[in-house]
Amino acid sequence: MATATTMLPASGSNGLQRFGLWARANLFNSVGNSIITVLFGALALWVAWSIFKWGVIDAVFVAPNMRACQTAGTGACWAFVGEKWRFILFGRYPYEEQWRTAIVLVLLFGMTGASFVPKLWRRETAYAWVAVLIISGVLMWGGVLGLVPVESDLWSGLPLTMILSLLSMIFGFILAVFLALGRRSNLPVVKLICTAFIEIMRGVPLITILFMASLMLPLFLPPGFSVSKVLRALIAITMFLAAYQAEDIRAGLMALPKGQFEAADALGLSYWRKTKSIVLPQAITIVIPPLVGNLIGNFKNTSLVSIISLLDLMNTTQVALVDPNWRGLTSEAYLFLGAIYFVACFAMSRYSQWLEVLLNKGKRR
Amino acid sequence: MSEAAKAPKLGAPIIEMRDVNKWYGEFHVLKNVNLQVRKGERVVVCGPSGSGKSTAIRCINRLEEHQKGQIIVDGIELTANLKNIELIRREVGMVFQQFNLFPHLTVLENLTLAPIWVRKVPKKEAEETAMYYLNRVRIPEQANKYPGQLSGGQQQRVAIARSLCMKPNIMLFDEPTSALDPEMVKEVLDTMVSLANEGMTMLCVTHEMGFARQVADRVIFMDGGQIVEMNTPEAFFANPQHERTKLFLSQILH
Numbered sequence A: 001m002a003t004a005t006t007m008l009p010a011s012g013s014n015g016l017q018r019f020g021l022w023a024r025a026n027l028f029n030s031v032g033n034s035i036i037t038v039l040f041g042a043l044a045l046w047v048a049w050s051i052f053k054w055g056v057i058d059a060v061f062v063a064p065n066m067r068a069c070q071t072a073g074t075g076a077c078w079a080f081v082g083e084k085w086r087f088i089l090f091g092r093y094p095y096e097e098q099w100r101t102a103i104v105l106v107l108l109f110g111m112t113g114a115s116f117v118p119k120l121w122r123r124e125t126a127y128a129w130v131a132v133l134i135i136s137g138v139l140m141w142g143g144v145l146g147l148v149p150v151e152s153d154l155w156s157g158l159p160l161t162m163i164l165s166l167l168s169m170i171f172g173f174i175l176a177v178f179l180a181l182g183r184r185s186n187l188p189v190v191k192l193i194c195t196a197f198i199e200i201m202r203g204v205p206l207i208t209i210l211f212m213a214s215l216m217l218p219l220f221l222p223p224g225f226s227v228s229k230v231l232r233a234l235i236a237i238t239m240f241l242a243a244y245q246a247e248d249i250r251a252g253l254m255a256l257p258k259g260q261f262e263a264a265d266a267l268g269l270s271y272w273r274k275t276k277s278i279v280l281p282q283a284i285t286i287v288i289p290p291l292v293g294n295l296i297g298n299f300k301n302t303s304l305v306s307i308i309s310l311l312d313l314m315n316t317t318q319v320a321l322v323d324p325n326w327r328g329l330t331s332e333a334y335l336f337l338g339a340i341y342f343v344a345c346f347a348m349s350r351y352s353q354w355l356e357v358l359l360n361k362g363k364r365r
Numbered sequence B: 001m002s003e004a005a006k007a008p009k010l011g012a013p014i015i016e017m018r019d020v021n022k023w024y025g026e027f028h029v030l031k032n033v034n035l036q037v038r039k040g041e042r043v044v045v046c047g048p049s050g051s052g053k054s055t056a057i058r059c060i061n062r063l064e065e066h067q068k069g070q071i072i073v074d075g076i077e078l079t080a081n082l083k084n085i086e087l088i089r090r091e092v093g094m095v096f097q098q099f100n101l102f103p104h105l106t107v108l109e110n111l112t113l114a115p116i117w118v119r120k121v122p123k124k125e126a127e128e129t130a131m132y133y134l135n136r137v138r139i140p141e142q143a144n145k146y147p148g149q150l151s152g153g154q155q156q157r158v159a160i161a162r163s164l165c166m167k168p169n170i171m172l173f174d175e176p177t178s179a180l181d182p183e184m185v186k187e188v189l190d191t192m193v194s195l196a197n198e199g200m201t202m203l204c205v206t207h208e209m210g211f212a213r214q215v216a217d218r219v220i221f222m223d224g225g226q227i228v229e230m231n232t233p234e235a236f237f238a239n240p241q242h243e244r245t246k247l248f249l250s251q252i253l254h
Helices: A015-026 A031-057 A066-072 A079-090 A095-115 A123-141 A157-183 A188-203 A206-220 A229-255 A258-266 A271-286 A288-308 A313-322 A330-360 B053-060 B082-091 B107-117 B123-136 B152-164 B182-197 B209-215 B233-238 B243-252
Strands: B013-024 B027-038 B042-046 B068-073 B092-095 B170-174 B201-205 B218-223 B226-231
Touching: A066 A079, A079 A095, A079 A157, A079 A313, A079 A330, A095 A123, A095 A157, A123 A157, A157 A188, A157 A229, A157 A288, A157 A313, A188 A229, A206 A229, A206 A288, A229 A271, A229 A288, A258 A271, A258 B092, A271 A288, A271 B107, A288 A313, A288 A330, A313 A330, B013 B053, B013 B201, B027 B053, B027 B201, B027 B226, B042 B053, B042 B209, B053 B068, B053 B170, B053 B201, B082 B092, B092 B152, B107 B123, B107 B152, B123 B152, B152 B182, B182 B201, B182 B209, B209 B233, B218 B233, B218 B243, B226 B233, B226 B243
Parallel strands: B042 B201, B042 B218, B092 B170, B170 B201
Antiparallel strands: B013 B027, B013 B068, B218 B226
16 A cells, blocks of 8 residues: 555546545445445545535534524524624623724734744834733723723633633743743753742642642732632743743753854853844744644644633633523534634644744755 | 974963863872973873873863862962852863854854953944954855854864954864864864964864964873873874873884
């Protein structure tokens, strides 16, 4: 079979002809293989057809409630998504003010997209990020410029998920760089603190850290001084992500040939200059795949904040399902939720593969 | 040419190693090494592998730490004092066996990084200096390429240029031709010879005995962490004093 794949005829001028030859060489090259091909082909078609029938042919797209849905058809009840999408995306944020969170979403997605473009990796983009984060903060909180103030406890849905993911990503990565450098430091105290932090964070489930942050943190703060639930969750997620990314970066530091450090030393570069110009750019490039892996994990991990009753995307979906008019439409709800997470994670994953190729072009021996 | 180059117009001592000792755990790598190099002098260090010759020159810019004895470079003693270490590294260039260029930076960026950040030279001036030295090592056309796109010999010449851009008083070479394909050794040696002819103080660990004959003022033979023999190249090659030196020379000069 493996050798058969190399038998692709170069002469096959049109695609269909070429596919026919390929199929004959790989799928129908013996009686046994032909039988297996037919059987599994039929199974795959049947599964695909069932999904298509449930999701499209028998599905109901418009209905006032679940009962109407069930009488109108036997398939999926997408009317639920049509009715609830706005609640799932924006949650309990005051209905008339939801345009503000919509703008925040557009800004955050736009900046994220722009940051994916290598030509825009400039100082100006960093400033734009700061501006976007300030504008987002103003829009979310309100209370200035005639905007109605909105408690951060009401922030919900996709904007909350985006805010938690992006901010934990930015601050977590910065913290991770220092933790990784600190763990390799010659200064015993710095090394001990960084190692202890990393090992504790990695040794405890995120849920535990979230509970600790939301329940215990207020006990240690002076009276009258309160930290909002969103911020507490953000701190917990950031620290958790930082510990994992610190280990990725440390792996990159260890993978860097010793000669690079020596050459930088021999030229008289200071520790911080060496780290910034020589060590980190190379070390981080080496570990892009695990770093992005952790970012994807982190994006999905933010769904755990529903446990400390923050209304992130996961929690708004669950709340939408509690509505007596639409009870029991779990499949539709979670498919919709899954689709949102999948699109975001898949985009990150593809981007990281593309980035690896780009950064390695012409620079490796 | 070589006679003129060897005319002893040597200055004051610029490197002094006094009873230098170093251990790797239990292993005694350097045993009472005493060495004086004067300004403008060219010294070649040879010896079998594991003899401590690389370690000895790596102590001079503190890539390795010595545990006993004194090392004084350009009037500054090497101690744990970071300020002193940085001062010395500015004045001492080093070329490595594995080139150690920065693969993520272009050739030009490799050359300008240290002058800009350590010597605080303006970027434009640093680039002009870099182009001057790239011309000297005869590869100005490679300025905007990445090291990975160059041959080994070209990379080593870039590495030499990178050190020269810092305008060092002393150049250390740690087996600069050992990792090169044979046909590229000459281009690197030619660069080193022309540097020697300009009066640069050079300390080279190398097995290129032709280079030693041509430019060295002194040849040092090390074995077992000690300096066994030290002489002018003529005397060193014609009339080695020690058995170990004779054995070593018979093995590398066929």
